[in-house]
Every structure is written in C-alpha cells, then in structure tokens.
Amino acid sequence: MSNRDRHIGDVLLKIENISLSFGGVKALTDVSFDVREHEVRAIIGPNGAGKSSMLNVINGVYTPQVGRITFRDADGKLLTFDHMNPRRAAEMGIARTFQSLALFKGMTVLDNIMTGRNLKMKSNIFLQAVRVGPALAEELQHRAFVEQIIDFLEIQAYRKTPVGRLPYGLQKRVDLGRALAMQPRLLLLDEPMAGMNVEEKEDMCRFILDVNDEFGTTIVLIEHDMSVVMDISDRVVVLDYGKKIGDGTPDEVRSNQAVIDAYLGVAH
Amino acid sequence: MGNLKKNWPIVTLAVGILIGMVAPLALGLSAPGFYVEVLLGGLMAGVLYSLVALGFVLIFKASGVFNFAQGAMVLFAALAMARLAEWIPQWIGIDSRLVANSLAFLIAMALMVGFAWLVERLVLRHLVNQEGVVLLMATLGITYFIDGVGQTVWGSDIYEINLGLPKTPTLLADGLFQGGILINQEDLVAALVAGLLVLALALFFQKTPTGRALRAVADDHQAAQSIGIPLNRIWVIVWAVAGIVALVAGMIWGSKLGVQFSLSLVALKALPVVILGGLTSVPGAILGGLIIGVGEKFAEVFLGPILVKTFDLAGGGIENWFAYVLALLFLLVRPEGLFGEKHIDRV
Numbered sequence: 001m002s003n004r005d006r007h008i009g010d011v012l013l014k015i016e017n018i019s020l021s022f023g024g025v026k027a028l029t030d031v032s033f034d035v036r037e038h039e040v041r042a043i044i045g046p047n048g049a050g051k052s053s054m055l056n057v058i059n060g061v062y063t064p065q066v067g068r069i070t071f072r073d074a075d076g077k078l079l080t081f082d083h084m085n086p087r088r089a090a091e092m093g094i095a096r097t098f099q100s101l102a103l104f105k106g107m108t109v110l111d112n113i114m115t116g117r118n119l120k121m122k123s124n125i126f127l128q129a130v131r132v133g134p135a136l137a138e139e140l141q142h143r144a145f146v147e148q149i150i151d152f153l154e155i156q157a158y159r160k161t162p163v164g165r166l167p168y169g170l171q172k173r174v175d176l177g178r179a180l181a182m183q184p185r186l187l188l189l190d191e192p193m194a195g196m197n198v199e200e201k202e203d204m205c206r207f208i209l210d211v212n213d214e215f216g217t218t219i220v221l222i223e224h225d226m227s228v229v230m231d232i233s234d235r236v237v238v239l240d241y242g243k244k245i246g247d248g249t250p251d252e253v254r255s256n257q258a259v260i261d262a263y264l265g266v267a268h
Numbered sequence: 269m270g271n272l273k274k275n276w277p278i279v280t281l282a283v284g285i286l287i288g289m290v291a292p293l294a295l296g297l298s299a300p301g302f303y304v305e306v307l308l309g310g311l312m313a314g315v316l317y318s319l320v321a322l323g324f325v326l327i328f329k330a331s332g333v334f335n336f337a338q339g340a341m342v343l344f345a346a347l348a349m350a351r352l353a354e355w356i357p358q359w360i361g362i363d364s365r366l367v368a369n370s371l372a373f374l375i376a377m378a379l380m381v382g383f384a385w386l387v388e389r390l391v392l393r394h395l396v397n398q399e400g401v402v403l404l405m406a407t408l409g410i411t412y413f414i415d416g417v418g419q420t421v422w423g424s425d426i427y428e429i430n431l432g433l434p435k436t437p438t439l440l441a442d443g444l445f446q447g448g449i450l451i452n453q454e455d456l457v458a459a460l461v462a463g464l465l466v467l468a469l470a471l472f473f474q475k476t477p478t479g480r481a482l483r484a485v486a487d488d489h490q491a492a493q494s495i496g497i498p499l500n501r502i503w504v505i506v507w508a509v510a511g512i513v514a515l516v517a518g519m520i521w522g523s524k525l526g527v528q529f530s531l532s533l534v535a536l537k538a539l540p541v542v543i544l545g546g547l548t549s550v551p552g553a554i555l556g557g558l559i560i561g562v563g564e565k566f567a568e569v570f571l572g573p574i575l576v577k578t579f580d581l582a583g584g585g586i587e588n589w590f591a592y593v594l595a596l597l598f599l600l601v602r603p604e605g606l607f608g609e610k611h612i613d614r615v
Contacts, residue, residue: 090496102491104484115484119496121477
C-alpha cells in the first residue's frame, strides 16, 4: 500500500454540502468529502445509509437539491456543477458499474464491452454503415483495446457468449470491463462484490487493485463487506441515515466511536 | 420430455399450423401449382406485414413505446411519395419517371427523418418515465394528427405510385407443375426490396457501433446512459429508421393497391403479427408476418370452401379475422410471442 501512497495526487472530485431528498424522505443530508487522484476511496454504511444515492449523484442519475460537485477535467481544470448528468459524467471520464447487474443481456461479452467505447468513436453514422476507411480503422483499433481488457479480466473464453448465460461472478467482471473500456479517470463501483463467494471476491479485489495500480484509475467504491473495504481502500467515508459520520484512513474509521455505534447499534 | 410437457400449448399450436400448411395438398384440395401460387401470394402479403411490424418492434425495443402511429406513418410516407413524384416533374420540368421517383423517395425519406426528430423533441422528451399507457395515448394522438395533416398537405384522393415495374404475370416452372405458376413480376421485385431492407437493417443493428448503441439502449436504459449513449439521439434514430421502413412499406403497398386512407389500417394487421412474433424481436416480426400472411391466404382459399360446404355458409371474409384469432390463441398460450422476452423489467 505504501507503493500506492506515493502516487496519490490532488483532489479529483469534491463533494460539497450535498443534500438529496425524495419527497419527504431525506436520502442525503449535507454530505461533503473529496476524492484524490489515484486513490481507492470507499463509501460504507449500514443499509439505507445513502451510499448508492451518493454514487447516483456523482454519476448524475439523481439531482441533489443542495450542494456542489467539483470535478477536475482531463486538462486539469476544476469545473463546478450543482448537478451532473449521466452523459456529461461519461464525457468527463466518470464510469460506473451497477449493484444489480445492468448488462446488455442479449449481447455478447465482446459487444457489451465494445459499447463502453461508444464515446470514443468519432466517425459518422454513414461511414459506419458501410464500414469503410476511417470507420473500419476506428472499429479495429477499439476492438484491439477491448481485447486488452478482456485479457486483463481473464474472460477470453467467453468473448462471444451472450452475457445473460454467464454465471453471476463473471457478469460482474463484464460490467467492470464495460466501465474500463471507457478509460475512465474516475471509476464508481456499486457493491462490486455483493453476492459473490470468497473466491470471486478475491478475484474482484485483485482486479480492482490492478486497475488502480496499472492504469492509475481513481476508484470510488461502495461495499458492505467491511474486511474487504479495509484491505483495499486508502480512505473511507462512513454514512449513516444520509449523514456523514466518519471520514479517514481505515484505521481511523475503525476506531471512530460513531462508526462503531452505527454498525453495532448503541443503547439509548 | 419434461420440456414437451411444459411447452405443450406451443407445440400443439405449431403442429396445428403445420397441419394447416400440409392439409390442402394432402387432402387433394388443390393442385400443386395452385398451392404454390397461394403460398407465394401469402408470403408476399406477409413480407409487407413484416415491414410494418418491424417498425413497431424497432421503436418498442429502443424506447418501450408501443407506437400506434406506425400505420399512419406508412400512409403519410406513401402519400408524400405519391404526390411528390407527381409534382416534381412539374417543378423542375424534367419528365423522367426515374428522376421523379428517386427525388420523391429521397424527399419523403428526409420528411420521415424530420418527423422523427419532431416526435422526439415535442413528445417523447417530455414524457420520459411516464407509464406505457400514457405513451400509447400520445402515439394515438400522433396517429390522428399525421392522418389529418397528411390529407391537408397531400390531399385525400386515391393516388398512385408508379414505379414502372412490370405488372404482367409471368409463368414459371411450367414443366414442374401442371399449368405452371403464375407470378406477378411486381410482387417479386417488391419481395426482393423488402428482403434487402430487412437484411440491411440486420447488418446495421449487428455490425455498426450505432446499431450496437441501439441494442444497448433496448436492453438497459440506465446502463446505456452511464456509458455516455445519449437516449434522445437514439430515439430520433429509431423513429427515423421506423419512418424509412414505413416509407418502403407504403411505397410497395401503394404501388400495388394505390395510396389511400385504408393504407393506414395495415397497422391493425401488424398488431397480430407482433403478438405472434413477440414485441421485442426483429426475427419474430419477420417470421410472424410471413406466418400470418400465408395463414390468412390459406384460410381464405382452402378453409373457406370447406366451411361453406359443411355449414352452408356464405363464405368469404376469413382473411379479415384469421390473423386476430391466431393472435388470440398466442396470447392465451404464449403471451410473449414466439421470440419475445418473457419478463420485461424496466427500472
């Protein structure tokens, strides 16, 4: 981990005073935290703490009523928004995976991951249709990139298999692959290990750390499994009932009384 | 064996269709040559049903909208094509049917693309995440709107689309069957065009990045957005493609039967087709169209006389209800159609 500490850079994403409610239900209340370049940042908390809502705010699926989001774009400029939208988030280099699988079930593994290259494809629809010249060259170049991801995730054997037929753990990998195909600068992982057995969890941990090490991708992840989070994260945010109750290194968070109370319950 | 037990209704249905197909020959109700003629006639009508059904399926897959306006789009496109082909020679002073038809086709195509853009801009964009029934009502509104506007702009008479195709029947396979088979050359060309269009669409969907994006949106809206696929643009593209399919269908049908209001009713024939094939399946729309096209011709030609003889009825009219009865049977035993998805979950 000390190896990774050296790489951690400036603030990439800053969340300031975000509040989000649905009708009378407050999902998030005045949450602020930041994410630094190249770090693995975890968001943890009991069920219903607002973790997924937070991810959906960053990715622009939800529009918060209050607060600001600042993101450093590829040129190093800091841009501030009062909300994101999925398209803009994708364009700025934010990719995500989903808690409940949201793969394109009828499509093959290869096609699913190729869709991640969508934004990088520039040739127009008519050239694509006839597959000539620049469009063909572009397709081949993206295909080569996707093959690297397939190798990286060790799913070569399933390239042409419709994802709906793969076991759950492998589908999760394809979901990750699709996000990686976007060459994201910030990767949001929504419970990447939920529902996995120990072996699949270990594989997924390895992939996440490798992505972070090899590509320098900044990662924000939500996870239930505390031991996993503590092992792979640089810093951890703890949410409870939509409020931030802890923020710091895994060791700091582990010894934070409010966090212990939230997880273990406290006598009133 | 367990499979058969579970799937008995569909197996029964399939066997029924197969028996219906073979019976006329086996029972000697028809000479082989005549049988092939009826079969081809049915396939021909079926191809057109398939084209209209394809429009339904494309839009439903990508946006979850059951587009009731598909038939009105066929009429509008055909009217535009017919009238423009009539007016263009007067405007530019070139009296060539090929030039007039080509220009008319291109302009009609541009109109359908513009129409798609307007529908997204003015209707769909504002109804995102609404109930399916709301969207259906919206397309019902669009139906009547373009039916009316079409008449305002293009007129409400019966117009012809003359593609200059040979209408003379040809005698084929004279040696094979007694009396040979009579085929309309125009039908052959039409079937060929429809087939090519379907092939082109299949390639577009399977082999191009845009097609991939379309399939992605069809599978999962949220995930598609997260990888930066713009839903709005995709909707414009599918409505435009559905519009172009409507134009081709309208052109073929119009050149066969003339362009008139009843053309918009073909959409009603496409409903049983999508029920049969499955609302979410492109191959289903094609196969469903062919089954219904052939089925109703067979029912009319071969089943009709039997009913007349047995029950002493007046006969006729079977063609009108056969498709719906078949669709009803499918709804009872296999509501998702031949190839449709069983569970359609939308988040």
